Amino acid sequence: MKLLRITVGGTFIYTARLEEELAPETCAAFEKLLPYRQKIIHARWSGEACWIPLGEFQLGVGFENHTSHPSRGDILFYPGGYSETEILFPYGSACFASKLGQLAGNHFLTVIEGHAQLPEMGRTVLWQGAQDIVFEAL
Template sequence: MVQRIKISSGGYTFIAETHPDAPQTVAAFLNLLPYQQKLIHVRWSGEGCWIPLGDYELGVGFENHTSHPSRGDILFYPGGYSETEIIMAYGSCCFASKMGQLAGNHFLTITEGMENLHALGVKTLWEGAQPILFELV
């Protein structure tokens, strides 16, 4: 069953839907809601923002993983070669770290508010970390 998640960051609101091909990641993430963190701009991946999670373990492995998220795709990287993280693509993106190319579980897709996604990315790039909140609709 697809769940809708409200995402608030940088003065913008987005609605995302869970991805049915990542059921374990979705279930684990839903247990965290409401989830609040800081969103920062990526270093190597292009037009994306990420939430660094260090050695946090969500308890899932790889499923529905990709290195090339589309605009509005949100991935969870369960760790291994680099630290655990969540990455949100706002434009052209190739998921990578200082260790090289990575793949993350595509578990959310933004379906509403896409017109503000690039503005959030640019704001995060030029103004720094933005609070981000994920909550059920």
């Protein structure tokens, strides 16, 4: 089992499991990007979630282990198509969507430590704006 550390805003630290059995292509491609640094902002249409907009970025994967209804801490990678490429990070109740309607993303990471911090992280991103996010191998 491979684990990642996810740090949001320098304050919120999570341990997440790569879902290698369920999303092997997404996990392998994402691992090649580590350490991965971006900005995370609050989602517009997906409920209690934050997202990392990636525009036209291509990870080179298709759909696998995809869902529209992630649980808190189930991190999705959307490879693009109907909407721009993105990573969705739910901190509460979420239904993955864009201005074009409901989407499905690859569930490739699951937060296994730090769940109690998720709602506060979401409120911080909502009220204080974009935050730095870093994904690192443990």
